[in-house]
Each structure stands twice: as C-alpha cells, then as structure tokens.
Amino acid sequence: MSTRPPGIQSQSDARPADGGQQGRKILEGKRIPQQLIARIEELHRRYLLRKPNGWRAHLRDCDLSGLDLRGLNFAEAQFVSCNFANADLEDARFSRADLFSANFDRANLTRTNFDGADLRGAQFEGAELNAATLDGANLGLGVVFKHGADSSIRQSVSSFKSANLRGTNLSGAKLSGASFEGAALDRVNMKGADLRDTKFAGAKLVDVLLAAANLDDADLREAIMDEDTFKRTDLSGARRSRRAPSPEHLEQILAAHILWIHSDRREGIRADFTETFLGGCNLAGKILAGAKFERAILSDANLEGAILAAANFRGAVLTRANLSRADLRGADLRGADLTGAKQDRVLTGNLEGTSLATRRA
Structure with missing residues (x-):
C-alpha cells in the first residue's frame, strides 16, 4: 500500500533505502488541505527517525x-x-x-x-x-x-x-x-x-x-x-544618526544658538541637530527657536516648556517625548512621529511677526 500523499510527483534521484525514501517525491503547485498536513508530517517524522516508508517532506510552490x-x-x-x-x-x-x-x-x-x-x-x-x-x-x-x-x-x-x-x-x-x-x-x-x-x-x-x-x-x-x-x-x-553631544558641548551649542537669535543671525551659530540621536535628552525650558531637528531621534526626550518656535522637526522621531507647555508656534512637524508624546498645553499656531504657522502632517 502506497504511503505517498496524493498529488506527489516521483523523480529518479533516489535516496538510500535506509532513509526510508525509495525516490525523491515532490508535491508541487498544490493547495494543501488541513487534513493532509498531518499525514505529511507523520511521513516526515518517519523519515527523520529513519523508519521504513518515511518521506522527506518536499513541497514546492504549494x-x-x-x-x-x-x-x-x-x-x-x-x-x-x-x-x-x-x-x-x-x-x-x-x-x-x-x-x-x-x-x-x-x-x-x-x-x-x-x-x-x-x-x-x-x-x-x-x-x-x-x-x-x-x-x-x-x-x-x-x-x-x-x-x-x-x-x-x-x-x-x-x-x-x-x-x-x-x-x-x-x-x-x-x-x-x-x-x-x-x-x-x-x-x-x-x-x-x-x-x-x-x-x-x-x-x-x-x-x-x-x-x-x-x-x-x-x-x-x-x-x-x-x-x-x-x-x-x-x-x-x-x-x-549622529551621536548626542556631550553635556559640555550641548551647553556650548545652546549658548551659540541664543547668541544667533539675539544678534538677528549675525553672530553665533544656529543649533543644528539634523539626524542626531537625542533620545532621553533633557532640553526642558531651553531656548531653541529656529533650531534644526530634521530626522533627529528625540524619543523619550524632555522638551517641557522649551522655546521651539519656528524649529524644524521634519521627519523627527518624538515618540514619548514630553512637549508639555512647549512653544511650537511656526514649527514644522511634517512627517514627525509623535506617538505617545505628551502635548499638554502646547502652544501652536501663527508665530507673531512672521508668516509661519505650526505645520503638521
């Protein structure tokens, strides 16, 4: 009595009899019903145990x-x-x-x-x-x-x-x-x-x-x-992403950015955190208006009360970040991931004296 599951093709490249396979049998291009899969596994187990009448499961495009x-x-x-x-x-x-x-x-x-x-x-x-x-x-x-x-x-x-x-x-x-x-x-x-x-x-x-x-x-x-x-x-x-700056370097960046703001961009350096890893970073209350955060990683960062007006957060990751009471007027948040972010009493909308408004997508 044949142990071959229905629809299996037999090919000539034989396996030694001690493996329990008397030929290479292939099940190809078939829809396998639930009742057949248990039988296929039973024969495959016999193959693994090198018992007679075993069959190494060989399915293709099924x-x-x-x-x-x-x-x-x-x-x-x-x-x-x-x-x-x-x-x-x-x-x-x-x-x-x-x-x-x-x-x-x-x-x-x-x-x-x-x-x-x-x-x-x-x-x-x-x-x-x-x-x-x-x-x-x-x-x-x-x-x-x-x-x-x-x-x-x-x-x-x-x-x-x-x-x-x-x-x-x-x-x-x-x-x-x-x-x-x-x-x-x-x-x-x-x-x-x-x-x-x-x-x-x-x-x-x-x-x-x-x-x-x-x-x-x-x-x-x-x-x-x-x-x-x-x-x-x-x-x-x-x-x-770029590695996060050291605490000392971060303070230097913030000081240069504040000078950039107060000098109407004539002095100092605009803070650029593009593609920077800032996960878990504490920026609460910091003045970062107009800073660049494109594609930055800010997951779990603390930005509570930060001044982020006109900042660029396009494509940034802000998952679980604390943005409570942050000033985001005129900020660009298009493509940013804010999943789980705290946004209690966030200030959004038009930035006075400019044509900028908070942008989300």
Whole structure:
C-alpha cells in the first residue's frame, strides 16, 4: 500500500533505502488541505527517525496559507517558495529546513524554530516572531528562477516589514540586505549577525543585542533606538544618526544658538541637530527657536516648556517625548512621529511677526 500523499510527483534521484525514501517525491503547485498536513508530517517524522516508508517532506510552490501547523516537526523538510501567509506555526520546528523564498506574511511564528534554515528571500511582513529562534539561519538575497513559457529571474531579499520580534533569537543569522522597516524589535538577540545593507527605517529597537554584528552600510538613520542599545553598539560602519553631544558641548551649542537669535543671525551659530540621536535628552525650558531637528531621534526626550518656535522637526522621531507647555508656534512637524508624546498645553499656531504657522502632517 502506497504511503505517498496524493498529488506527489516521483523523480529518479533516489535516496538510500535506509532513509526510508525509495525516490525523491515532490508535491508541487498544490493547495494543501488541513487534513493532509498531518499525514505529511507523520511521513516526515518517519523519515527523520529513519523508519521504513518515511518521506522527506518536499513541497514546492504549494499553498499552506491559513493552515494550523502548531507544534509540527518539519526539521530538514523542503518547502521551497511555499505560501504560509496567515498560518499558525506556533512551536513548529523547521530547523535546517529549506524554506527558500517562502512567504510567512502575517503568520504566527511564536516560538517557531528556524535554526540553521535556508530562508533566503523569505517574507515575514506583519508576522509575529515572538521568542522565535533563527540562530544561524540564512536570510540573505534569494534568486528565484521561474520556468515555463513566461520564464523569468527575480531577486528577493528577506523582509520583516512591520513584523513583531520580541525575544527573538537571530544570533549569527545571515541577514544581508534584509528589511526591518517599521518592525518592533524588543529584546532581540542579533549577536554576530550579518546585517550589511539592512534597512531599519521606522523600526523600534529596544534592548537589542548587536555585539559583533556586521552593520556595514546598515541604514539606521530613521530607526528608533533606545539609549542602552545605542550606547553599547558599534555603529561605526552603519548609516546612522549622529551621536548626542556631550553635556559640555550641548551647553556650548545652546549658548551659540541664543547668541544667533539675539544678534538677528549675525553672530553665533544656529543649533543644528539634523539626524542626531537625542533620545532621553533633557532640553526642558531651553531656548531653541529656529533650531534644526530634521530626522533627529528625540524619543523619550524632555522638551517641557522649551522655546521651539519656528524649529524644524521634519521627519523627527518624538515618540514619548514630553512637549508639555512647549512653544511650537511656526514649527514644522511634517512627517514627525509623535506617538505617545505628551502635548499638554502646547502652544501652536501663527508665530507673531512672521508668516509661519505650526505645520503638521
């Protein structure tokens, strides 16, 4: 009696009989129903245990979207270019599996094990990867070949856009070129990871471990990074926000800026914090009218009662900043992120004697 799941193709490149496989069987281009996935896993377990009549799961371009795969063991399986969108893979095991160009968009990957897996070109947009482990996984660039009448070649980089990664282990992972735009990374372990050319625009990094990670040309300019992560990470090779000035240097900048204001811009120097990391900085009550804060990181900064009239905050990150009683008349806040910012009794509107008004978008 055949143990082959329906629709599986058999090819001639045989596997030794002690592996329980009498030929290479491929399930290709199929929609996998829920009742079949348990049978596929049962045969795959037999393969892993080297029992008779086992079958190494080998699926290509199959649709597993929305399926329940919780707790299933597909270590060393092959799911090339398969679709797992919206599937539940909590506690599933895919260690050393071939998941080249797979789609995990919006999937539940809580505690899923991808250690050592081939995930080149895989997509994780909007996925939940809380406590997932991808130790040593390859998530680099994938080149996808499409055969047939409309044959084509396309390159695909792994994407974690808007994904949630809390307690996720990415230590030693190959992530060159990957996108983490808009992702939430909380207590993520990226020690020794290859993060060259990665993109973190809009990503939030809290208590992330990046020791010995390769961050050459990683784009962290618009990332929101907590102070601890920022201070303990070697960002010398990354494209990043400028480091915060020392307290002594900051006082010099403020004094030169006040002179610039009082001399009608003839003396002193206008304060320029463009793309500067000022997370948690205390600027309460400071006079910074007309200062430049474009794309600066001001998360958790204290700006209570500060004079910020006509200041430029375009694209700045002001998450959880304290702006209570600040003077923002004529300030430019277009593109700024004010999520969670305190704005009690903020002064906004037209700046007297000018044509400027507070601008938001």
